[in-house]
Amino acid sequence: KAGVTQTPRYLIKTRGQQVTLSCSPISGHRSVSWYQQTPGQGLQFLFEYFSETQRNKGNFPGRFSGRQFSNSRSEMNVSTLELGDSALYLCASSSRQENTEAFFGQGTRLTVV
Amino acid sequence: KQEVTQIPAALSVPEGENLVLNCSFTDSAIYNLQWFRQDPGKGLTSLLLIQSSQREQTSGRLNASLDKSSGRSTLYIAASQPGDSATYLCALPRDSSYKLIFGSGTRLLVRP
Numbered sequence: 001k002a003g004v005t006q007t008p009r010y011l012i013k014t015r016g017q018q019v020t021l022s023c024s025p026i027s028g029h030r031s032v033s034w035y036q037q038t039p040g041q042g043l044q045f046l047f048e049y050f051s052e053t054q055r056n057k058g059n060f061p062g063r064f065s066g067r068q069f070s071n072s073r074s075e076m077n078v079s080t081l082e083l084g085d086s087a088l089y090l091c092a093s094s095s096r097q098e099n100t101e102a103f104f105g106q107g108t109r110l111t112v113v
Numbered sequence: 114k115q116e117v118t119q120i121p122a123a124l125s126v127p128e129g130e131n132l133v134l135n136c137s138f139t140d141s142a143i144y145n146l147q148w149f150r151q152d153p154g155k156g157l158t159s160l161l162l163i164q165s166s167q168r169e170q171t172s173g174r175l176n177a178s179l180d181k182s183s184g185r186s187t188l189y190i191a192a193s194q195p196g197d198s199a200t201y202l203c204a205l206p207r208d209s210s211y212k213l214i215f216g217s218g219t220r221l222l223v224r225p
Binding site: 050055092107 | 204
């Protein structure tokens with residue numbers, strides 16, 4: 001069974017631009033969560049989507065947004081990119097049944113120059 | 114507010130040694146605890162998930178234990194190999210949500 005797929009793997013963008021990252025969860029999983037990982041802050045929760053609805057949100061500015069489609073695929077968008085947005089963005093997939101395991105993708109490495 | 118701490122931050126051991134990685138959490142009312150492995154620049158690989166009702170879980174050379182009363186989990190790696198070199202992270206969901214709170218990780222180096 002295929003794992004969590006994130007595209008693209010690498011991105012280089014200029015300050016002020018916007019970017020869209022994609023995540024396809026494990027087949028049958030309806031929960032997708034997004035995390036930002038930086039050397040200074042570690043792994044920080046961005047938001048979680050379940051059945052096309054945002055269920056939880058972390059402490060990030062409104063420039064960070066996401067959505068989920070009916071096939072459970074999710075996209076994350078960052079507008080007006082800043083240098084500090086350079087990070088590894090990770091997506092996690094879960095069936096969202098009680099106490100289930102989270103499975104992560106390989107991540108998208110975003111570099112803002 | 115749940116806080117997760119992992120000590121030590123880095124560990125270097127010779128091949129073949131048995132080792133223990135520690136994870137501490139401040140709120141004992143947890144749902145489960147998950148251990149992950151991360152290779153440089155890569156995503157997270159789930160190693161073990163321990164439910165709150167369990168005391169330990171085993172997978173191959175890995176054994177994870179959970180003591181909610183003391184707010185601790187340990188990951189035991191038997192007969193370490195150079196291929197075990199990676200960063201190991203523990204994470205817990207914040208209350209009933211699916212937001213995972215991560216420790217800062219232990220960077221393990223197993224020397225041949």
